Amino acid sequence: MAREPDVPQKSSPADEHFHRGDPLVPRPPSSPPDPLREQQHSAGQHPTSLANCSSLKVLWLNNNGLDGQIPADLPPNLQQLQLSTNDIGGTIPPSIANATALRKLSCAFNRIEGRIPDELAELGGLEILYLGSNLLAGMFPPAILNLSSLTGLGLNTNMLSGEVPSDLGNSLPNLQILSLAQNLFHGKLPHSFVNASSLRVLDISTNNFTGVVPSSIGRLSKLVKLNIETNKVQARNKQEWDFVSSLANCTELQGLSLASNLLEGQVPNSLGNLSINLQYLFLGQNRLAGNFPSGTANFPNLIILGLDYNRFTGVVPHWLGAFKFLQKLSLSTNMFTGNIPSSLSNLSQLIELLLDTNQFIGHIPISLGNLQSLETLSVSSNKLHGRVPEGIFSISTIREIGLSSNNLDGQLPAEVGNAKQLVILLLSANKLSGDIPSTMGACKSLEDIELDSNIFSGNIPVSFGNLFGLKVLNLSYNNLTGSVPASIGNLQHLEQLDLLFNHLEGKVPVHGIFKNATATHIDGNQGLCGGASNLHLPSCSVMSSYLSKHRLPVILKVAIPLACMLSLLAMVIFVLLWQRKNHLKTSISSLSFDGKFPKVSYKDLVRATDGFSLSNLIGTGRYSSVYRGKILQEENVVAVKVFCLETRGAQRSFIAECNALRNVRHRNLVRIVTACSSIDSSGNDFKALVYEFMPGGDLHNLLYSTEDNDNSLKRSYISLAQRLSIVVGVADAMAYLHHNHHGSIVHCDLKPSNILLDNDMVAHVGDFGLARLQVSSSFGDSTSVSSVAIRGTIGYVAPEYGAGGQVSTAADVYSFGVVLLEIFIRKSPTDGMFKDGLSIAKFAE
Template sequence: MAREPDVPQKSSTADEHFHRGDPFVPRPPSSPPDPLPEQQHSAGQHKVLWLNNNGLDGQIPADLPPNLQQLQLSSNDIGGTIPPSIANVTAMRKLSSAFNLIQGSIPDELAALDGLEILYLGSNLLVGMFPPAILNLSSLTGLGLNTNMLSGEVPSDIGNSLPNLQILSLAQNFFHGEIPHSFVNASSLRVLDISTNNFTGVVPSSIGRLSKLVKLNIETNKVQARNKQEWDFVSSLANCTELQGLSLASNLLEGQAPNSLGNLSIHLQYLFLGQNRLAGNFPAGIANFPNLIILGLDYNRFTGVVPHWLGAFKILQKLSLSTNMFTGNMPSSLSNLSQLIELLLDTNQFIGHIPTSLGNLKSLATLSVSNNNLHGRVPEGIFSIPTIREIGLSSNNLHGQLPAEVGNAKQVVILLLSANKLSGDIPSTVGACKSLEDIELDNNIFDGNIPTSFGNLFGLKVLNLSYNNLTGSVSTSLGNLQLLKQIDLSFNHLEGKVPIHGIFKNATATHIDGNHELCGGAADLHLPAFSVTSSNLSEHRLPVILKVAIPLACMLSPLAVAIFVLLWQRKNHLKRSMSSLSFDGKFPKVSYKDLARATDGFSASNLIGTGRYSSVYRGKILQEENVVAVKVFCLETRGAQRSFIAECNALRNVRHRNLVRILTACSSIDSSGNDFKALVYEFMPGGDLHNLLYSTEDNGNSLKQSYISLAQRLSIVVDIADAMAYLHHNHHGSIVHCDLKPSNILLDNDMVAHVGDFGLARLQMYPMSSSFDGSTSVSSLAIRGTIGYVAPEYGAAGQVSTAADVYSFGVVLLEIFIRKSPTDGMFKDGLSIAKFAEVNFPDIADR
């Protein structure tokens, strides 16, 4: 199963808490506007027209009444463009048409509305440069152009031209260049939001002249601060005595946070510094902000301990310190934060126990402490928090049993306890948590049966119990969970018949490998058929027989003891014979004749691809129903034998939704007495990524490349990334693919990408070894991979490294979006696909 993130992380930037309504962004359209003093509510005179939130479509009328003072059209489905005739409405004071589908540019004719005070056009589809006409509207007090597709530089004299501005939101556009210094001349500004653009340079040190500033949002840009001089703007913000919200998140801020941070307004409620390159200890100046509601320091390089004085922030609702290098114990004083809703401490280096007093946080909805070095037991008190919805404790060293009190968390949606040392039975009380959607208990040492109460979790979408010591059968009730999308029970000791309904009909969503005594189930699972035979009895009912045989052996004759011994030996023989099968007995055996019959004698009509060492045929095998891909190795080609062995070793224990699934292998003799080696894979009906990228369609007049949507391309990239992350990091040893390219990426009917062709793969065990077989010699100096995709510094020496895979992935990523092969004729004279992207997107290296 693809590894999902631990508790879904909300952004610790100026998110919905920071953006909630006026004055930070234009007032939500559902709120009635503030009346202008001079307005007359007379329909006959048409001074005011409020039509917010009505589901209107069409366009803005071109013949508006000339004496109209307010036009409110926000939150509808209005499209088209802004009509130039709007310039005739010279009495207009307030124009709001946010949250619509308006396209095109803002017309120059808007400059005629010299009395306009409010202009809110956010959340539309507007394009073009910053509208120069707006600079003529010197009466503006509120300007909202956020969430459009505007680009270019913001005029350097904007603050001089619009001196009366109180609210300015340019967020979520494509503006670039430096932050205009003239902003400070709009001295009445209370809200300044330029977030999610491409602003560069530094924050003007004069920003503090905006003494009335309440909220300042510069997050998600490329603003830098690397030395004392570039950090001076923080000192100047001390003049903004009314400042309540500050976000500098997701920029290029470096080094220690300056001491002047502590001089900011005591009224500060929201502080976001996450996703930068900040280092050093926890910023001490934060202690001066007792009114903080949200504090985000996530995704930085902070070290040291988290101070106990954080527990004094009585109204703090969200604390995000994720993905830093904080050490020491989790402060028990955090339990004093009675209004805390989200506590995100994951991916640090915390040690010690999880404080049991966290159960006192009666408003807590999200607790994430995954990826630390915590030990001890899971505190039962956290399951009694009435508001808890997300619990992430994965990747620690927690031990002992999972408390039965887990059943008290009736409202919990996500329960993540993977990669710990939890043991004992999985409590049946988990079945009382009827809101659960995601349960991940994998990579522990749980034993006993899978609780039948799991069948009561009708909202469950993901269940991962893999890599434990679970026994017993797979409950048929799990097949009744209609919302279940992924189930992973692999590598346990389960036995008996697998259900054939519900999730178990979907072989790509069901993972049961490594349970050698399972049988039956859907055909696509390729398990041994279930039948009631004498061997069945010992295989599937032996535990019951043993329970009877042991007491009888103590009471009856030596014959009973002999029967018991025979039964025991038979079970052991059965296990030995199963483990002697190829691929540890997980795959069925096939012969050369089976494969020849499946492919019509390896006919050319079934040939679907050829490679350096092999040919791939389409065939029907395994009960004559399933279409498969048969990869036959050309053993007369030097290196083919090694390629077969490499692919077998690489794939024998891997399992991931984005890897091509191997069904079985064949090492035999062909009809002429020659060695024959082949691998049988799940057939991918979507073909390979190379064909998808470069296939053409006939539109009647000419050929053009087939259409691939942006969403499909992004999905394919994510699929490949998931597969490579699994190969490099989520295995007992790091598998290096060595030949990642579009022709080795296959697609199923749902356009899900699967990485295949592991003929050059190498395994690096921990600590990293230099070759697959553990020998110390580096392989030959021949290029390992395909020209254009292999990193030059690795290809030249034939070195094996996950870094080389990452380089290949980068090339594939660019090829997916540019639709140019790295060996295309345009790439010559020093121009490569990477250089081409860098030239056209000069800031790509910073992303």
């Protein structure tokens, strides 16, 4: 008869088992059916009555399409009942206890619900109980503690809750497999687990267990796989890390996962004493620090190593290249430095290489093209430079390449067309230039192309129309020219098209995704016309008439740029000579501020903020941090807004704020003192704005802060007069912005946290990082608006922004209306009460 599988699991590719999220339990071997002892149905409902099958001992109905419920009248002599991987519902009938000879019960991967009946306690001879991947609920069934003969218990992936009995290991001493993963269990880890000394697999992952791993866990000397990931288990000192030393007694250990817990500090050196047979080691998503764990060098059989989402520093060792069985290496989101070791190209079986979000420098090793089994390469968000190695596109198995947010330059190799299995290509935020290779159209599997924020030029390849599975195409913020290929409109699966801020021109297609204004982003291309009406582009006839009136003679097209270049050259020479003569460094860029603004240097701001100390930190935002300080030129305290230029969009936010505030003055706007555009002590670009300090904080904190009165927390009191004063002040500020003589300014992000208060509770509107100057240009009766993709705040953004609408003062008025309601009812528009169609406006109404 075929051998009973360890734990029933749905069939899936073998490599899925190697991923961190999968339970660390063996896959079932394939077993041929035994025609003498197995009754098998292809689909439909299984037999509802088995009472007359008195001689039936084994019934295997796994992996069919059976529905219905577990039969209530099982034969008394039945020893094995296997119903796993079907569509069986209902509950476990208490009458199952009548089958007193039952030794193995497996009903995993069904829709069985309710509680596990107490009557199971009467099955004293039960050895295997697998009920995983169902809808079972309730506390841990105490009846199971009476089944002392159990060798396999699987309750994983249900909705069981409460604490696991502290004497579980004492009551079930013969357990070899215990899987409680993916439930709602909580409380301390039961130390009695170690008394089930025959345990080979212990999986308690994805629960809410707390406490520490018992230092006596090494008594489980037969342990093969231990999975404690995704809990709240802690290890903060040497004593709490002692369990690692204890695990050295588990000489058969192959898999260990401690990921997604509360482990802190350095990984102890005793890690290197674990079994040389270790194949899977997951330590990711903790708070681990220090250098790369040196103990891992002792595990030559590693298949997966996961150290992601920690605080590791230092260099990645070259000896990793000796792990000839390694299939996945995940070091993402740490602080590793130095070069990417070229020795990684020796990992001939590597499938996933995840090095993104670190501080790697240097080039991407050309030799990575030798990894002929590689499917995923991610080195995004580092400090890499140089060319994109063409060899990585010749890897026949490559499916995902992520190189975004580095300093890569040069052209994208034409060899990209060799990557026939490529699904995702992420190259955003680099310095790539030249034409986009037309060979990319040969990558028929591509679904996501993101080339934005580079300096690509030339035309959009018409061959993109061959990528029939494409879902996302982002080419924004480049120097692309020419027309938008009509073939892109034929891509039926395309969900997002972003062509913002290029130099495209001509008629926009009207079919396919171009009919969806929400999914098509084409602002910032002054030469585009036509298209669907909801894109709000000028008609091509009006555009043609306008261009013909303003077309320059050919000689001027050459003469004007040449004159500009010569003038620029003369200016550069003059500035260089002037700098040499005066031995000065520029401390503030030409931001078009008038002479009333004092000049400050980076050193001035360092002194003003005590070295940008945390004690002076007022708050942080998407693109910047704000510090309290005092510069020598000012008698009063100021707020210094320092922009994080490594964050995409921060540079544009700084420029937008400068443009918006350099010529405006109003009592209800935060007064700008000066600006600084310089370099810091490390030679990096530095940009900051200095504002008048607002001691009253922001309106959001005022609305939702609490006071401690008589040991009870109460909302801070704001009188009706104060609220009216704040509303009128904000209204005055917005009216001035929209109608001042320098042209309309659209704030784009009006919300309580951007409304600051002085000592007299007078409101001042601030944070113009998303503000846009509105400039009209005549194309018939249409109006062109200078804007970028709107990134306002959910709850305050006008609906037309979400539908791809243009920047407008009306959208600011919408945000003002939301703020108005919020001030008087003291409810945020994103409050949890606003759901199922109820909004802040409907609530107020």
